[in-house]
Each structure stands twice: as C-alpha cells, then as structure tokens.
Amino acid sequence: MNKAIFAALAITLLAQSPAYAISEKYRKQLEQSGCTQxxxxxxxxxxxxxxxNAKAGFGEPAAPAAGSTKSQTPYAGQWVAKSASGATVATIRIDEKEHVWVNGKPVKAKRTDGGLQFRAGTILFMIQGDRxxxxxxxxxxxxxxxxxLIQAE
Known part of the structure; x- marks a missing residue:
C-alpha cells in the first residue's frame, strides 16, 4: 500500500511542470520598459x-553620472552646531564619503541608530539620516x- 502511494506521489512530482504567472514576452516588455505590473x-x-517612462514619472530615476555634484549621502554638506542662545558652538563639514571635519579638524564618524555620530572633545554630535x-x-x-541643535547651512 505504502509503495503504491509513494510511486504515485513520485510520478506526480516528476510530471509537474513549473507554472509561470506571466509569459516570457510580457516579462521582456516589462524589463525593457522599466515598468512593473x-x-x-x-x-x-x-x-x-x-x-x-522615467520622464513620465515611472520606474527608477537614472543614477547620477560619475563626478556628479549630487551627493549620495544625506549627511554631506556644511552644518552649524548652535547653542540655545544662537551662538555657534562648532562648524561641521561632511563630504560625500562621510569624512567629517569639526572646526577644520578631522574626526572619526560612525553610522549608528539611523544617523551619523561623531565626537570632538567632550561634545557628541548626532546627525539623522532621514532628512x-x-x-x-x-x-x-x-x-x-x-x-x-545642528542646522544645515
């Protein structure tokens, strides 16, 4: 009895052909157009x-060309740390590779908790990644x- 069930199951599994949700032609059209279903x-x-389609607002925008001035990191730019009275505590510069300078001196930075964190002396700076x-x-x-607070310039 078990042999018959096993044999029927084996034949059924071997005889099954894969089912595809879309045809090959339609898949190629989607790829070439940059569209999804x-x-x-x-x-x-x-x-x-x-x-x-990208000009019409569909699909992924084209990646910036090499050497483009558009930054790939949300942290790049000039920043100013201000006190509650509005006085400047520090000026911060971050490049596209996330190298950080505080008051013109390089400091080590690390990504943590959704932001970029770095320290200069006793001051800890935290810039969020979600602009x-x-x-x-x-x-x-x-x-x-x-x-x-730290403000972008």
Whole structure:
C-alpha cells in the first residue's frame, strides 16, 4: 500500500511542470520598459523605453553620472552646531564619503541608530539620516551638561 502511494506521489512530482504567472514576452516588455505590473496599472507604458517612462514619472530615476555634484549621502554638506542662545558652538563639514571635519579638524564618524555620530572633545554630535525629520540633529556636551541643535547651512 505504502509503495503504491509513494510511486504515485513520485510520478506526480516528476510530471509537474513549473507554472509561470506571466509569459516570457510580457516579462521582456516589462524589463525593457522599466515598468512593473503595478506601475503598468498606474499608466506606465510597456511599449516605451525605460528613459521615456522615467520622464513620465515611472520606474527608477537614472543614477547620477560619475563626478556628479549630487551627493549620495544625506549627511554631506556644511552644518552649524548652535547653542540655545544662537551662538555657534562648532562648524561641521561632511563630504560625500562621510569624512567629517569639526572646526577644520578631522574626526572619526560612525553610522549608528539611523544617523551619523561623531565626537570632538567632550561634545557628541548626532546627525539623522532621514532628512525629512526636522530638529532631530543635535549635539551634547557631557562636561558642561548642555545641548543644542545642528542646522544645515
């Protein structure tokens, strides 16, 4: 009895052919157009090129060319750490490779807790990676027990 069930199961598994949700032709059209099945429902045209669909707002935007001034990191730029009274505590510069300078001196930085963290003396700086968050970039001085905000220039 078990041999018969095992044999029937083996034949069934070997006889099954893979099922594909879309045809090969349709898959190639999606790849060439930069569309997905979802974006096609939203108006992406599978008969157009990726570039044409990207101009229409569908698909991934083209990656910036090498040497482009557009930054790949949300931290790059000039920053100013200010006290509660508005006085400048430190000026910060971060390049595209996330090298950090505080008041013109290089410091080591590390990514942690969704942001870039670095220290200069007793002051700890934290710049958030999500640029949509406002007033979340801060500094704290452990000796003086004070803190403040960091603003992009």
């Amino acid at each position: 979802i974006s096609e429902l939203q108006g992406c045209d599978i008969t157009k090129s990726k570039a044409e 949509r968050l406002k007033d979340e970039d801060y500094w704290t001085d452990s000796d003086a027990g004070i803190k403040g």
